[in-house]
Structures are given as C-alpha cells and as structure tokens.
Amino acid sequence: MTSFDHRKYRPVARVPAFDRQWPDRDLESAPTWVSEDLRDGNQALLEPMSVEQKKRLWKQIVRVGIEEVVVGFPSASQPDYDFVRWLIEEDQIPEGVTISVLVPCREHLIEKTFESLVGISRAIIHLYNSTSTTQRERVFEMDRQGIIDIAVNGARRVREHASRYPQVDWRFQYSPESFSTTEIDFSLAICEAVMDVWQPTPDSRCILNLPNTVEMAGPHHHADQIEYFCQNISRRDSVIISVHTHNDRGGAVAAAELALLAGAERVEGTLLGNGERTGNMDIVTLAMNLYSQGIDPGLDLSRPDEIIQVVTECTGIPMHPRHPWVGEMVYTAFSGSHQDAIRKSLRKQGDDEPWQVAYLPIDPRDIGRDYQAVIRVNSQSGKGGMTFLLERDYGISLPRWMMLALAPLVQQESERLSGELSSESIRRLLFATFMREAPLSLVDYRLSRASEEGLTITLQNDGERLELEGKGNGAMSAFMNAWQQHTGQQVGILDYNEHSLGGDSDADAIAFVQLNVDGQRVSAVAEDSDTVSASLKAVISGLNLAREMAGASDSLSAMAE
Numbered sequence: 001m002t003s004f005d006h007r008k009y010r011p012v013a014r015v016p017a018f019d020r021q022w023p024d025r026d027l028e029s030a031p032t033w034v035s036e037d038l039r040d041g042n043q044a045l046l047e048p049m050s051v052e053q054k055k056r057l058w059k060q061i062v063r064v065g066i067e068e069v070v071v072g073f074p075s076a077s078q079p080d081y082d083f084v085r086w087l088i089e090e091d092q093i094p095e096g097v098t099i100s101v102l103v104p105c106r107e108h109l110i111e112k113t114f115e116s117l118v119g120i121s122r123a124i125i126h127l128y129n130s131t132s133t134t135q136r137e138r139v140f141e142m143d144r145q146g147i148i149d150i151a152v153n154g155a156r157r158v159r160e161h162a163s164r165y166p167q168v169d170w171r172f173q174y175s176p177e178s179f180s181t182t183e184i185d186f187s188l189a190i191c192e193a194v195m196d197v198w199q200p201t202p203d204s205r206c207i208l209n210l211p212n213t214v215e216m217a218g219p220h221h222h223a224d225q226i227e228y229f230c231q232n233i234s235r236r237d238s239v240i241i242s243v244h245t246h247n248d249r250g251g252a253v254a255a256a257e258l259a260l261l262a263g264a265e266r267v268e269g270t271l272l273g274n275g276e277r278t279g280n281m282d283i284v285t286l287a288m289n290l291y292s293q294g295i296d297p298g299l300d301l302s303r304p305d306e307i308i309q310v311v312t313e314c315t316g317i318p319m320h321p322r323h324p325w326v327g328e329m330v331y332t333a334f335s336g337s338h339q340d341a342i343r344k345s346l347r348k349q350g351d352d353e354p355w356q357v358a359y360l361p362i363d364p365r366d367i368g369r370d371y372q373a374v375i376r377v378n379s380q381s382g383k384g385g386m387t388f389l390l391e392r393d394y395g396i397s398l399p400r401w402m403m404l405a406l407a408p409l410v411q412q413e414s415e416r417l418s419g420e421l422s423s424e425s426i427r428r429l430l431f432a433t434f435m436r437e438a439p440l441s442l443v444d445y446r447l448s449r450a451s452e453e454g455l456t457i458t459l460q461n462d463g464e465r466l467e468l469e470g471k472g473n474g475a476m477s478a479f480m481n482a483w484q485q486h487t488g489q490q491v492g493i494l495d496y497n498e499h500s501l502g503g504d505s506d507a508d509a510i511a512f513v514q515l516n517v518d519g520q521r522v523s524a525v526a527e528d529s530d531t532v533s534a535s536l537k538a539v540i541s542g543l544n545l546a547r548e549m550a551g552a553s554d555s556l557s558a559m560a561e
C-alpha cells in the first residue's frame with residue numbers, strides 16, 4: 001500500500017436491521033446538559049488547568065445553568081483532587097447542581113475518588129472501561145468475559161464504597177468507553193452486567209453513557225446505535241441514556257443531536273467544544289441549534305462573549321472567528337447580495353413576529369451582538385452594504401440613483417486599499433465626490449411667499465459677490481430661474497431628495513440633487529442646518545461640479561489640439 005491509501009481502512013460495522021424510528025422524530029425539549037470542561041476538556045490541554053483556573057471555569061459553567069458538571073478525575077491528579085475538596089469544603093456547589101467524578105475500574109483509584117468526596121451531599125460516580133474490539137484485543141488482551149469482569153468488579157467496588165456513606169445521594173454512571181466501535185450486542189451485555197450489580201430502579205436510575213469516544217462513522221450511524229441500544233436494554237425505565245460525542249469527523253454536534261432523536265436524554269460536552277483531539281461536543285452550538293428552532297435550551301447563553309473570554313483564558317485555546325453561533329464574524333456579511341437581503345428584511349422585521357431575516361438565522365441581539373457588526377464593506381460588497389452603514393451610523397438615506405453612483409467608487413476604494421471600508425470613509429467618499437463648496441458658494445438667501453416662491457439669494461462666485469432674484473414653485477426652482485437669468489446656462493432638476501438627519505450628525509438636513517447642466521448630467525449632495533439651505537447648497541455643488549467637468553473636458557480638448 002502507498003502511504004495515502006484508503007484500502008488501509010474499513011467502514012465501522014452497522015447495527016443489525018431494526019425498527020428505526022429516529023428519522024421521523026423532531027426535538028421538542030432540551031436534554032440534561034453535562035459539562036465535561038473540567039475533565040475531558042482539561043485532560044486534552046497541553047497545560048492542564050490549575051485549581052484557580054478550574055474555579056473560574058466552574059463559576060462560568062454554573063452561571064450558564066448547567067446542572068451536572070464533571071469536575072475532574074480526582075484519583076489522577078492533585079489539582080483535580082484539591083479542586084473537589086475546595087468545592088466541598090468551601091460549600092461551592094449550588095442547590096440544583098450535581099458534580100460528577102470520573103474513575104476507571106481500578107480499586108485504588110476508586111478508593112481515592114471516594115476519599116476526595118468526603119463531606120459531599122450528592123454526587124455522580126462515573127465508572128468506565130473500554131469495550132471495543134481493538135481495545136479488548138490490542139490493549140487489554142482480554143476476551144469479552146475478561147472485560148465484563150473489569151466492569152463488574154469496578155461496579156461492585158463503587159457500590160461498596162458508596163454504601164459506607166449512606167447519607168449521600170449517590171448516583172452511579174457507567175460508560176462502556178469506545179461504545180461506538182464496540183459490537184452492539186457486547187455493549188448491551190456489559191451494561192446489563194453492570195446493572196445487575198447496581199440494581200437501578202425507576203426511583204434510583206443509573207446513567208448509561210454511550211460514548212462516541214472516537215468518531216469513526218456518520219451521525220446517522222451513531223443514532224442507529226443509540227436507538228438499537230435503547231430498544232434492547234432491559235430496565236429501560238431505570239436507566240438514563242446519556243451520550244458523549246467527540247468531533248473527529250466534525251460531527252460531534254450532529255451525532256449528539258441525532259442521538260437525542262434516537263432516545264438519549266442526557267448529553268455530555270464542553271462549552272465551545274474543547275476536548276480530546278478535535279474536541280468534545282460543543283454545548284453552546286447544540287443549545288443554540290435548539291434555540292434557533294424555537295426550543296428553550298434551558299441555558300443562559302445571552303452573554304456568549306463572557307463564556308468565550310473565560311473558556312479561552314482558562315484553556316489557552318483561541319476560538320475561531322467563524323465558530324457556529326458565537327464567532328466574532330458569524331453575523332457579519334461582506335457580500336453584496338447578502339447585505340442587500342439583510343437590509344431589506346431587517347427593515348420589514350416587526351418586533352412581535354417570528355424572525356424572518358435572510359442570512360441571519362437568529363437575531364444577533366439575542367446573544368448581545370448588535371447590528372454594528374452585521375454588515376461590513378469590502379470589495380465583495382454592493383450598494384446594499386454601504387447604504388446600510390450610512391443609514392445606521394449617520395442616518396443618511398441614499399436615493400437609489402445616488403446608491404448607483406456611489407457604489408462603484410466604494411468598490412474601487414476598497415480594492416485600492418485591499419480591505420474593509422468604515423462607514424466614516426464611505427461618508428467621506430460621498431462628500432469628496434459629490435459636494436463642491438467653491439468657486440460658487442452660498443452666502444445668504446431670503447424667501448418670500450406669494451402665489452410663487454420668491455428668492456433673493458447672495459452668492460460668492462470666484463471672489464465676486466452676486467445678488468440674484470428668481471421665482472418658482474419652490475426655493476430650488478426659484479434659484480434655477482435666478483441662475484439662468486444671470487448666466488444663460490440651461491439647468492434642469494432631474495431628481496431630488498432631501499431629509500432631516502437625526503443622531504450624531506453635525507448637520508440637521510441633507511439634500512441630493514441630480515441636475516442637467518447644459519446637457520450634462522451631474523449628481524450632487526450637501527448638508528446644512530435645514531432642508532432649504534441643504535437643497536440650495538446641493539444645487540450649488542452640482543453647478544460647481546458641472547464647471548469642473550466642463551473644465552476637465554476643455555483641457556482634454558486643448559491637449560488633443
């Protein structure tokens with residue numbers, strides 16, 4: 001075989017044919033969430049967490065509302081042991097939260113684990129041993145019975161130790177580690193053997209946790225394993241079925257989600273998915289998946305930035321900016337057609353109706369993100385993006401013809417800069433291109449109203465003061481009238497928009513005008529303290545721009561001659 005040769009691998013065996021129900025089901029409620037951050041997450045770190053870091057992350061996990069927290073492997077390391085002691089001695093476990101500790105089926109480790117828990121009022125003892133064919137044959141070098149004996153002996157030791165502390169509300173959990181690569185009949189057999197020892201009842205259920213220790217097959221395959229197990233395990237009403245998926249194929253969340261359809265009631269994972277190799281199942285992602293389907297996840301994820309800060313600081317692992325639901329860039333659109341669709345749908349979105357905004361699967365404000373980040377402009381953006389930014393940050397509502405005139409300039413500028421344009425630079429570009437305050441400028445004006453609007457306007461033109469008078473059905477047409485009488489220039493208004501500006505703008509009004517000046521089409525803009533002044537200044541801008549354009553073409557002709 002060559003080094004990259006698929007023939008080296010075999011597909012994972014499927015469960016026998018059975019009455020599969022999960023594909024027709026829908027999720028209706030959240031599972032019991034179990035945080036593995038302080039155990040599976042911790043054991044995957046280059047530098048496992050200190051007690052102080054564990055304390056910080058613990059507080060965050062509890063703040064989010066997770067009620068079952070695996071706090072460590074107290075028989076394995078002193079920090080884990082010390083952390084468990086801190087929780088108990090400092091009375092840090094809130095009512096409604098239960099801690100869990102992991103322990104292999106080894107007598108001295110079980111003993112140490114119980115020692116770490118002295119003084120606790122309730123806890124889950126999580127016992128595991130590995131069951132897959134590879135583990136049996138290559139690691140433990142045992143047959144099936146040998147592996148069952150390990151589990152049964154461990155289960156007995158756990159029961160015996162627990163019976164020494166009858167005042168404690170113990171719950172027992174068993175994981176046939178590597179369940180997903182174990183023959184399903186053997187998984188059932190070993191779990192039955194453990195239950196024979198623990199004798200769970202509907203009032204005192206045990207937890208059977210079925211780990212996808214290494215994700216070797218698709219999520220549908222895992223769902224089949226879970227449903228088959230649920231249908232064939234005895235004492236079903238005395239058992240809580242739990243799943244613990246890893247992300248080797250990138251499917252940890254999908255596998256957990258389908259497992260819930262298949263009958264699992266409890267899900268182990270970590271906040272943001274840190275864990276062995278490619279990680280554990282990401283609780284934030286699965287919970288947000290439910291949330292976005294209208295299901296209460298039972299967790300408070302309204303402040304993900306706080307979770308991100310604590311998790312990344314405690315683990316030393318940064319989060320990808322496109323991390324599902326909570327990444328820094330996941331509610332940002334650069335591409336023009338997305339921006340256009342977002343802008344249009346946001347405008348129509350009412351406060352009391354179901355969310356229907358294109359390209360935004362949830363309202364970013366639900367998780368403390370505002371619309372500031374939703375639309376950003378680069379060379380992939382169209383007119384929608386720049387329009388959104390000008391509206392959002394300056395209250396400037398561009399008329400369509402001005403959008404069409406400005407968009408190519410914005411695109412050229414972002415290509416020139418090879419990067420993003422801020423709303424401030426887009427606004428600067430708008431005024432730099434479409435506003436000219438010289439050589440013609442407005443000094444003063446007076447309007448009088450009779451049957452027609454009468455305008456007396458004082459202008460400065462190339463240092464010369466002009467006093468003009470005109471009449472029209474509005475200030476602008478009166479100005480056109482005055483200007484044409486004075487200059488003989490043919491000026492017509494092709495389009496016109498003005499509106500008042502709110503917010504932080506220095507001006508109170510903005511006007512856009514499209515003129516025909518001696519057959520030349522000119523677009524212009526101006527701002528001022530009121531709409532009449534803004535409109536007159538916009539026309540003056542247009543006249544200046546027309547003069548500039550005529551000057552440029554004269555010098556081109558002169559050069560050609």
Ligand SMILES: CC(=O)SCCNC(=O)CCNC(=O)[C@H](O)C(C)(C)COP(=O)(O)OP(=O)(O)OC[C@H]1O[C@@H](n2cnc3c(N)ncnc32)[C@H](O)[C@@H]1OP(=O)(O)O
Pocket residue numbers: 040043073075076077103104105106109128129130139140150177213276
């Ligand atoms: C999928 C998972 O994440 S499972 C959790 C894994 N997590 C960890 O291992 C982190 C913490 N572990 C540790 O710090 C160490 O492994 C310790 C302290 C618990 C034990 O260390 P050591 O005693 O040196 O043993 P080591 O870790 O090498 O374990 C291997 C031995 O335990 C046996 N073993 C491993 N797992 C189990 C188990 N679940 N039940 C019973 N025996 C087990 C192995 O067969 C092997 O036995 P051998 O020594 O007779 O060959």
Ligand SMILES: CC(C)C(=O)C(=O)O
Pocket residue numbers: 040102128175177178209211212213214244246
């Ligand atoms: C101990 C078990 C639950 C585990 O961590 C795994 O199988 O990944």
